[in-house]
Amino acid sequence: MASRNGGFHVEEADIDIGDSAALLNPKDAENLGIPAGSRAVVVCGGRSLGVVALHSTRVEPGSLALTRQALERLGECRAAEIYPLEFPASFDAFERRLEGKRLDANDYKQLIGDIVAGLYDDAQIAAFLVSQMHYRITEDELVYLIRAMVDTGDVVAFGEPVYDEHSIGGVPGNSKVALLVVPIVASRGLLIPKTSSRAITSPAGTADTMEVLARVTFTPEEIHEMALKARGLIVWGGALNLAPADDIFIRVERRLGIDPPTQMVASILAKKLAMSVSRLVIDIPVGRGAKVENEKDATSMASLFLSQAGRLGINMRVAITYGNEPIGYGVGPALEAREALETLIKGDGPLSLVEKACSLAGLVLELGGVAPRGGGYSLACESLRSGAAYRKFREILDIQQGDPDIKPEDIRLGRKQITLRAPRDGVVSTIDNVAITLAARAAGAPDDKSAGIRLHVKTGYRVKKGDPLLTIYSSSDARLHEALRVVEEHEAVIIEGVVVKLFP
Amino acid sequence: MASRNGGFHVEEADIDIGDSAALLNPKDAENLGIPAGSRAVVVCGGRSLGVVALHSTRVEPGSLALTRQALERLGECRAAEIYPLEFPASFDAFERRLEGKRLDANDYKQLIGDIVAGLYDDAQIAAFLVSQMHYRITEDELVYLIRAMVDTGDVVAFGEPVYDEHSIGGVPGNSKVALLVVPIVASRGLLIPKTSSRAITSPAGTADTMEVLARVTFTPEEIHEMALKARGLIVWGGALNLAPADDIFIRVERRLGIDPPTQMVASILAKKLAMSVSRLVIDIPVGRGAKVENEKDATSMASLFLSQAGRLGINMRVAITYGNEPIGYGVGPALEAREALETLIKGDGPLSLVEKACSLAGLVLELGGVAPRGGGYSLACESLRSGAAYRKFREILDIQQGDPDIKPEDIRLGRKQITLRAPRDGVVSTIDNVAITLAARAAGAPDDKSAGIRLHVKTGYRVKKGDPLLTIYSSSDARLHEALRVVEEHEAVIIEGVVVKLFP
DSSP: OOOOOOOEEEEEOSEEOSSOEEEEOHHHHHHHTOOTTOEEEEEETTEEEEEEEEEETTSOTTEEEEOHHHHHHHOSOSEEEEEEOOOOTTHHHHHHHHTTOOOOHHHHHHHHHHHHTTOSOHHHHHHHHHHHHHSOOOHHHHHHHHHHHHHTSOOOOOSSOEEEEEEOOOSTTGGGHHHHHHHHHHHTTOOEEEEEOOOSSSSOOHHHHHTTTSOOOOOHHHHHHHHHHHSEEEEESTTTTSSHHHHHHHHHHHHHTOOOHHHHHHHHHHHHHHTTEEEEEEEEEESTTSSBOSHHHHHHHHHHHHHHHHHHTOEEEEEEEEOSSOSSSEESHHHHHHHHHHHHHHTOOOHHHHHHHHHHHHHHHHHTTSSOTTOHHHHHHHHHHHTHHHHHHHHHHHHTTSOTTOOGGGSOOOSEEEEEEOSSSEEEEEEOHHHHHHHHHHTTTTTSTTOEEEESOOTTOEEOTTOEEEEEEESOHHHHHHHHHHHHHTTSEEEEOSSOOOOO | OOOOOOOEEEEEOSEEOSSOEEEEOHHHHHHHTOOTTOEEEEEETTEEEEEEEEEETTSOTTEEEEOHHHHHHHOSOSEEEEEEOOOOTTHHHHHHHHTTOOOOHHHHHHHHHHHHTTOSOHHHHHHHHHHHHHSOOOHHHHHHHHHHHHHTSOOOOOSSOEEEEEEOOOSTTGGGHHHHHHHHHHHTTOOEEEEEOOOSSSSOOHHHHHTTTSOOOOOHHHHHHHHHHHSEEEEESTTTTSSHHHHHHHHHHHHHTOOOHHHHHHHHHHHHHHTTEEEEEEEEEESTTSSBOSHHHHHHHHHHHHHHHHHHTOEEEEEEEEOSSOSSSEESHHHHHHHHHHHHHHTOOOHHHHHHHHHHHHHHHHHTTSSOTTOHHHHHHHHHHHTHHHHHHHHHHHHTTSOTTOOGGGSOOOSEEEEEEOSSSEEEEEEOHHHHHHHHHHTTTTTSTTOEEEESOOTTOEEOTTOEEEEEEESOHHHHHHHHHHHHHTTSEEEEOSSOOOOO
16 A cells, blocks of 8 residues: 655654654655554665654654664665555564464565564564464574574674683573683683673673673674684674674563573574674573573473584584572672672682683683593683683773773772671571572662672571671662562572471 | 652653653653653553653653653643553463463453553563463453453443344455344344444444444443433444453554454453443354354354353354355445445345345344244344334434435445456356455555445356456545556456366
């Protein structure tokens, strides 16, 4: 029904809907058959983009006000056309997927292309994601999906093998592990330009934590140049156009509270392939309140990763790691950055952190042939203890425009603090991942980088009544108390008497 | 994380997003932690409503611009508060549903309550709907869902048994059937205040067609009073607050191209219960290109309706009807209104229309005890033939502020017309429901009420080359030709030689 329309004069909208949108005068909208809130296609200078159509009498007839997001996607754009969007060309494939039918490589290519072009709305994307929970996509299909996600974005190529380590996450305190792994690996000469995400549901993503110490946003060209110099980087992947479909999926998954395994594997591997990663270590933490709660599920996820790696030409090892309680003691960007920096400087630190970082870095070193199979762990520890990893980290800080001389105590923590103390003598039986995550977020993490939780105890510690269990940091009194409420309500730390039960 | 905020000054937004939205200044939004495009809750004068939050520098700090939709829902509202919305209280039930777990009555009550309050976004509603395609909800759960949908809206009570007839649709030309059924039934004294919908994917809903002849938008109070006077009404249900969750579901289903059977049954029965209907005839047309394509599916849908009716205290009969080709000859609001009026005036008309209307009206009369079982059809035909139905229809037109003296030829049809002619001698073997629907919509129906298609033939007619097959009506030349293209491309009418195959 779309009839060609004359060029609209393009202006920038003084409104932000968090997405690409076009405002047009209600009269133009009526003539073109574009209802308010419907999707439309804007065509401008050879590019086209799906947008939400909004009506506003404030926009003159003949004008089109585009949001910043739309203008960024369309580039230079002065005169545009706009058409109603009924159903995208790939809609037939979309409907077959909802019915659990198999799609082929071309279907996925079309579908993902249309999603990236903005031709699907959030309701439709949600339906696509939910369908994966019910009708699992096959391993062949997953390859098509991943390839389509990579092919619809940019690829950064290096001309030499690229290494990486990626944790599926879900355990608080985990974001700092990469701040050790990357310099350890790079200090041995392997190329590890790690792109990481910001926190979605956790108190800190690796990019959030690294940002406490250095800049994390760079262009693909800068990343290419910097990585070849420093051999290691820890940057934010979100500003790059790497597998952009993934960003769309994650935004919607977040609102649904779901993370279907096939889509998670697709997300991770598509981002890695876009960075030309061919040697990859995957970390699957398993434990109460982690993303994966038992070894059976972890094993099945590991198989899925490995089968995909085989099909996609990635040399991969998967580690299932202990995830019953937070990693190290700090949770939240500033606290985690501090703990990582202390550990790098001293060449030693909390067992749960050092063990994990050396194990994962060791696996990467083994993939690179720098260490023999089984010899990676000790070589990695050696890099940490010798100060080689710290020297490399300073290089990375320097190239990422951070201060290589920064000291742990320079990192500012939330000015408002409150400490939770043991209500009785006993043994720490549980430190609850979910409660710690919720409390750190309630305190303001990750947006308030100085907010978070510092544990004073770990599982198995013996405590006396009144001993400090954890300290909450925040910039705001209100948030501090909200976090304390969460900690108490969820019993974040459980102390049990040494004698659990007594018979007469 | 929501902290109380001072009263915002409320103004009306000069923007329409097709939904409830609140625009606020980016600084206020940052202070309150409300990202652009996220959902927020507006509280005003004791009422609260979930809205989409938009940022605009044009809104002064301390002000909140609400869209018309939001203002209608909130009522009188001068000072409001706004809070970020993380996950609604019913989110746990929502997630269990996505995993295919059973929900209880209270879960559905909470969930539907939160959906109606605007606390769920379209992505989440899509997930809820899609989950029904995979994990069918049980018959017990369906009762909870329907009750929750009724309880979250208004109910119009009459103090006497309320009758209705409802077609699940999917066959072009069907919207006019109710224009015969309602006066036939009402002419026998039964109360049949039919609320109907506008077209979603068809060329005409019953409300669209009736609107050609009379007003269809009234308040619940008006409907109550008018129905008791005229005994029958044909009004639009959409402006009433009857099972408002249904309107939300339908909006999203439309974009997904899905219509899960359980949700369809819930939608229909919730709307009926909100009108206090206790005696109901359901029409399931079956045929190529109809909503239900085979008798097996129709039978299973009939069982679902009947089992729900039993649980909900509705006395119901279900008719599976012939749906292989359009009903009657006219398709589109004006053409169908004309055909219905002609039939009422003459007391006779196209066989497919008269047969269907008398059969369905007859079943209603049997439910009401006005006709003995098996005797409804002839009693209904008698009402039509005798002119009693037409006299009742004039009463209904009068009370709905239409012109009771209107003649069929007074109804304006699209000024632009084009006729498709038989390319050869032969027999009409197929009139394609889907093609006729698409073509009538391409011509402009239902928004352009004068647009549509008049068939000159039905299946089985013998034609000579050059005989007219159908005429397309539209207000616009461009649409007329687009409709013709659709008709030709989809082979809307197929003529076969009388001799289909010839052996030597």
